[in-house]
Amino acid sequence: MRDEHKGLGPSPKSLDGEVEGGGFFQSRFWRRYRRHRLALLGAAALLILVGIAVFAPLITSHDPLRVNMRDTKEPPNEVYVLGTDKAGRDMWARLAYASRISLSVGVVSVSIYIVIGTILGAIAGYYGGFTDSLIMRFTDTVMSFPGLIIIITVVSFVGPSIYNAMLVIGLLGWPGTCRLVRGQVLQLREMEFIEAARSMGTPAPRIILRHILPNVVPYLIVVATLGTASAILIEAGLSFLGLGVQPPTPSWGNMLNSARQLTLLEQFPHLWLPPGLMIAITVLSINFIGDGLRDALDPRMSL
Amino acid sequence: MSKYIIRRLVLAIPILFGITLIDFMLINLAPGDPIIAMIDPAAPIAPGELEVLRENLGLNQPFFVRYVIWLREAMQGNMGYSFVHSVPVMQRIQERLGPTLILTVSSLAISVLIGIPLGLISALKQYSKLDYALTLGAFAGISVPNFFLALAGIYVFALKLDILPPFGMVSLRSELPYTLDLLHHLLLPATVLGFANMASLMRFARTSLLEVLDQDYVTTARAKGLQQRRILSVHALRNALIPLITVLGLRLPGLFGGSVIIETIFNWPGIGKLAIDSITDRDYPQIMSLLLITAILVLAANLITDIFYAYADPRIRYAE
Numbered sequence: 001m002r003d004e005h006k007g008l009g010p011s012p013k014s015l016d017g018e019v020e021g022g023g024f025f026q027s028r029f030w031r032r033y034r035r036h037r038l039a040l041l042g043a044a045a046l047l048i049l050v051g052i053a054v055f056a057p058l059i060t061s062h063d064p065l066r067v068n069m070r071d072t073k074e075p076p077n078e079v080y081v082l083g084t085d086k087a088g089r090d091m092w093a094r095l096a097y098a099s100r101i102s103l104s105v106g107v108v109s110v111s112i113y114i115v116i117g118t119i120l121g122a123i124a125g126y127y128g129g130f131t132d133s134l135i136m137r138f139t140d141t142v143m144s145f146p147g148l149i150i151i152i153t154v155v156s157f158v159g160p161s162i163y164n165a166m167l168v169i170g171l172l173g174w175p176g177t178c179r180l181v182r183g184q185v186l187q188l189r190e191m192e193f194i195e196a197a198r199s200m201g202t203p204a205p206r207i208i209l210r211h212i213l214p215n216v217v218p219y220l221i222v223v224a225t226l227g228t229a230s231a232i233l234i235e236a237g238l239s240f241l242g243l244g245v246q247p248p249t250p251s252w253g254n255m256l257n258s259a260r261q262l263t264l265l266e267q268f269p270h271l272w273l274p275p276g277l278m279i280a281i282t283v284l285s286i287n288f289i290g291d292g293l294r295d296a297l298d299p300r301m302s303l
Numbered sequence: 304m305s306k307y308i309i310r311r312l313v314l315a316i317p318i319l320f321g322i323t324l325i326d327f328m329l330i331n332l333a334p335g336d337p338i339i340a341m342i343d344p345a346a347p348i349a350p351g352e353l354e355v356l357r358e359n360l361g362l363n364q365p366f367f368v369r370y371v372i373w374l375r376e377a378m379q380g381n382m383g384y385s386f387v388h389s390v391p392v393m394q395r396i397q398e399r400l401g402p403t404l405i406l407t408v409s410s411l412a413i414s415v416l417i418g419i420p421l422g423l424i425s426a427l428k429q430y431s432k433l434d435y436a437l438t439l440g441a442f443a444g445i446s447v448p449n450f451f452l453a454l455a456g457i458y459v460f461a462l463k464l465d466i467l468p469p470f471g472m473v474s475l476r477s478e479l480p481y482t483l484d485l486l487h488h489l490l491l492p493a494t495v496l497g498f499a500n501m502a503s504l505m506r507f508a509r510t511s512l513l514e515v516l517d518q519d520y521v522t523t524a525r526a527k528g529l530q531q532r533r534i535l536s537v538h539a540l541r542n543a544l545i546p547l548i549t550v551l552g553l554r555l556p557g558l559f560g561g562s563v564i565i566e567t568i569f570n571w572p573g574i575g576k577l578a579i580d581s582i583t584d585r586d587y588p589q590i591m592s593l594l595l596i597t598a599i600l601v602l603a604a605n606l607i608t609d610i611f612y613a614y615a616d617p618r619i620r621y622a623e
Binding site for chain 1: 317318321322325326329330439442443445446447448450451454455457458462463469556557559560561563564567568575578579582583585590593594597598600601602605
């Protein structure tokens with residue numbers, strides 16, 4: 001753990017295979033990632049999901065919001081591939097449009113907390129001393145919040161919506177990243193190339209941005225990937241409780257919520273099975289990708 | 304050892320203060336008015352009456368004064384009265400704590416007793432078909448949301464097979480003795496709640512044992528000609544299980560969060576359901592007390608984890 005950066009050498013980008021020449025498909029990163037069969041499968045599945053999200057209007061033939069009281073709770077048939085919901089809306093169209101929501105919540109909230117965590121972690125690690133203890137005590141405090149309960153409270157108070165869900169997940173999710181970045185910075189700042197930069201009079205912000213952070217990027221990529229998976233799960237949970245995306249806008253979580261009554265559950269599995277499976281498949285593929293990235297970027301990084 | 308515990312306790316106090324302050328801020332500065340949530344929107348009410356109500360509940364005071372009053376009373380053990388139900392908030396928590404503890408502790412037991420052995424087997428049979436199947440299962444376990452698992456569980460075991468009750472903690476009328484009836488109701492929610500933890504404990508146990516088996520002292524033990532069974536029981540397993548203490552401790556806060564969703568789905572009369580109800584009612588004192596208690600539980604869990612860890616691994620104790 002202690003000397004995992006010794007092998008990196010002075011070139012901050014040596015982990016990034018593309019710089020080593022020969023293009024992406026010859027890079028060391030790709031050769032390592034490729035060996036991970038589940039990660040390849042995950043990447044393929046995620047590509048399809050992104051495709052569904054981007055091209056949702058092209059691959060669906062019904063309006064996801066249009067209520068049609070004549071065709072409610074239709075089982076899958078020729079007109080409606082996956083059937084219709086309680087209000088006669090096309091399940092496939094709702095499922096496809098909902099993927100936009102889940103993916104964007106995942107990406108946006110994780111971006112927020114990666115930025116916060118990286119900034120705070122870098123400052124704490126680089127400057128040390130009082131600044132460090134202040135930031136780290138604050139981190140400990142936020143980390144001791146009872147996760148989902150505080151998210152539910154805040155989201156319900158500021159008003160349930162997709163943007164608030166993104167914001168709250170982002171604003172409460174950063175402590176893990178902060179600790180990771182701080183730990184890495186603590187090790188890196190003692191290395192010779194940083195000392196060299198400092199002796200040439202490079203200002204601290206520039207050292208952090210240009211010389212330290214690029215070495216942390218591989219770790220951040222892994223953390224961000226796995227974080228996206230859990231952010232998608234949290235959003236789905238919030239929407240399931242009625243605190244995330246508000247109907248009629250479709251999200252996988254609120255689609256599951258609207259099928260919660262026992263009679264619907266028993267008689268119309270097409271109402272809840274597809275959205276549940278979509279969440280599971282999305283999160284599973286992202287977790288596979290995260291695992292593959294971890295192996296490809298740094299095999300010694302702990303679970 | 305006791306010095307270590309005291310040091311950790313002292314460190315936990317400012318964190319607890321920080322948590323209460325942030326909680327109080329989040330609740331009180333967020334939009335939404337408990338008075339408005341309290342009154343019936345259909346019944347007309349004079350504006351003056353609203354002000355009286357606000358004054359009675361102390362909501363006309365500035366934010367900071369309210370926090371100091373709350374903190375002063377909380378430190379004397381008075382957590383206040385529920386805005387909505389006019390009973391001490393602690394009374395309502397006491398009623399609900401039992402069911403939540405039954406649920407979380409049994410889910411934890413399920414995840415530990417199944418997850419860790421499966422992970423160890425997976426490591427011992429590394430690269431076998433069983434290992435792949437278990438690893439895949441573990442990935443699925445951490446990826447499937449618990450509410451979907453809950454719905455699927457209810458569908459299969461309660462509605463189709465009809466062998467488990469779909470919700471509730473006890474039946475109104477049951478031929479079974481109380482404990483058996485409770486266990487019957489507990490099985491599905493506890494398993495669903497423990498599933499993700501089981502999966503992640505399995506992954507960690509596998510990695511941990513593989514790492515230990517790669518250590519020099521295990522090679523030495525092999526070179527001495529020790530039997531595999533003895534190597535495992537004396538040298539490998541104990542060291543492999545130590546890091547799992549931390550993993551388990553880190554998982555506890557999530558367990559309380561998860562119980563919110565599971566209790567709501569299974570209509571389980573616990574803390575989680577109380578939390579959802581008080582949040583909907585904007586019942587500030589009730590929410591504050593719940594947040595404080597979960598924060599204390601989280602901090603206590605962290606502390607106990609660290610103490611166990613220090614106990615199991617002397618290097619931690621003496622490094623301090």
